[in-house]
Amino acid sequence: MQSPYAIETDELEKRYGKTVAVQNLNLKIKRGEFFAFLGPNAAGKTTTLRMLTGLIPPTKGRIKILGLDLPQESLAIKRKIGYIPDFPFLYEKLTAYEFLNFIARLYSLDESFAAQEIEKLLHQFDLSSDRDRLIETFSHGLRQRLVFSATLLHQPELILADEPMVGLDPKSAKLVRETLKKLTRQGSTVFVSTHTLSLAEELADRIGIIHKGRLIAIGTSEELKSKTCDAPDLEALFLTLTQEESNVPPL
Numbered sequence: 001m002q003s004p005y006a007i008e009t010d011e012l013e014k015r016y017g018k019t020v021a022v023q024n025l026n027l028k029i030k031r032g033e034f035f036a037f038l039g040p041n042a043a044g045k046t047t048t049l050r051m052l053t054g055l056i057p058p059t060k061g062r063i064k065i066l067g068l069d070l071p072q073e074s075l076a077i078k079r080k081i082g083y084i085p086d087f088p089f090l091y092e093k094l095t096a097y098e099f100l101n102f103i104a105r106l107y108s109l110d111e112s113f114a115a116q117e118i119e120k121l122l123h124q125f126d127l128s129s130d131r132d133r134l135i136e137t138f139s140h141g142l143r144q145r146l147v148f149s150a151t152l153l154h155q156p157e158l159i160l161a162d163e164p165m166v167g168l169d170p171k172s173a174k175l176v177r178e179t180l181k182k183l184t185r186q187g188s189t190v191f192v193s194t195h196t197l198s199l200a201e202e203l204a205d206r207i208g209i210i211h212k213g214r215l216i217a218i219g220t221s222e223e224l225k226s227k228t229c230d231a232p233d234l235e236a237l238f239l240t241l242t243q244e245e246s247n248v249p250p251l
Contacts, residue, residue, distance in 0.1 A: 002067060003064070005029060006031045006065070006157070006158045006191075007027055007028070007064070007189070008028050008029075009052075009062065010026060010062040011025075011062070012024070012025040012027075012048075012058050012061035012063065013025070014047050014058050020213050021044050021047040022047050022051070022213045023213045024215075025044075025061070025215055027208065029191060031066075031187070032187050032188070032189055033189055034180065034203055034204050035189075035192070035204060035206050035207070035208065036192050036199065036200035036203070037192065037193045037207075037208050038193075038194065038200055038210070039209060043211050046162055049083075049193055051063060052070075053078075053081065054071055054078065066157055066158060080156060082151035082152060082159045082160070083151065083160050083161075084147055084148065084159070084161040084164050085162050086162040088143065090143060091135065092136035093134060093136065095131065095133060095134055095135070096122070096127055096135065099146065099150065100118045100122070100149060100150055101114070101118065103154075104118065107154040117155075121152060122149065124149075125146070125149050141168055141169050144167070144172065144176075145172060145176075148164075148179065152183075158189045158190075159188060160191045160192075161180075161191070161193070163194055163195065164176055164192065164194070165177075165196045165199060177203060180192065197234050197238060201221050201234045204221070205220070206218065206219060206220055207221060207224060209224075211242045216241055216242075224237055
C-alpha cells in the first residue's frame with residue numbers, strides 16, 4: 001500500500017559538535033501538498049533540506065521519503081525527487097541544451113522522451129532563445145530558470161527547493177510561483193524553504209516555522225494567525241513567534 005505521505009521525519013536531529021542545527025523535528029507532509037518552511041537565517045532550514053535529500057546524514061532520527069527509508073533506499077529516492085539547492089552548481093562551459101541533455105542521461109531517460117521534455121521546459125521557462133548560449137554568460141535569473149528546468153526534467157514526485165525566489169526579477173518570480181503551484185495541482189509534492197512570506201501565504205497549503213533548530217509552529221496560514229491575536233498577517237505572526245522563541249534558551 002502506498003504511503004499517503006511524501007515526507008515523514010521522526011525525532012530528526014543534526015549536531016555539529018556541540019552545535020545543534022536541528023532538533024526533535026517531526027514532520028508529516030502529505031502527497032500533493034505545498035509546504036512552506038519558514039525561519040530566520042541559521043534556523044535549520046537548509047540543514048533540514050539536505051537531510052531530506054540524503055546529502056547529509058542525521059545525527060539521530062528517521063526519515064521516510066515517498067514511503068522509502070533514508071539512507072537504506074537513497075538511490076530509489078533520488079530517482080523520485082527533484083532538489084533545488086540555495087547555491088546550485090552548473091557546468092559553466094556547457095550550453096543550456098547540453099546541460100539539460102546531460103541531466104537526462106544521468107537519469108537514464110529515454111532519448112525521445114528527453115528530447116521532448118527538454119524542448120517543453122526550454123519553452124516553459126522562456127529559455128528557447130538561450131538554448132545554445134554557454135551557462136557562464138547567464139544572469140542569476142536565467143541560471144535559476146535553468147535549474148528549475150533540470151529539476152523537473154525527470155518529472156519528480158517530490159520537489160524540494162531551498163530559497164528558490166532569491167534574486168529573481170518579478171517576471172521570473174511569477175513564473176516560479178505559477179510553476180510550483182501547478183505541480184501540486186498535478187499531484188507532485190512541493191517543500192519550499194523560503195524567506196518570502198508572501199509566497200508562503202499565497203501558495204502554501206501548510207506552513208512550518210523553524211527557529212534555532214526547533215519547529216515552533218505548523219498549520220495553515222489561518223490556523224497560525226489564529227494562535228496569535230495580535231498578528232494580522234503572516235509577517236507579524238512570524239516576527240512575533242521568532243521573537244518570543246529568541247527568549248527561550250536552546251535545549
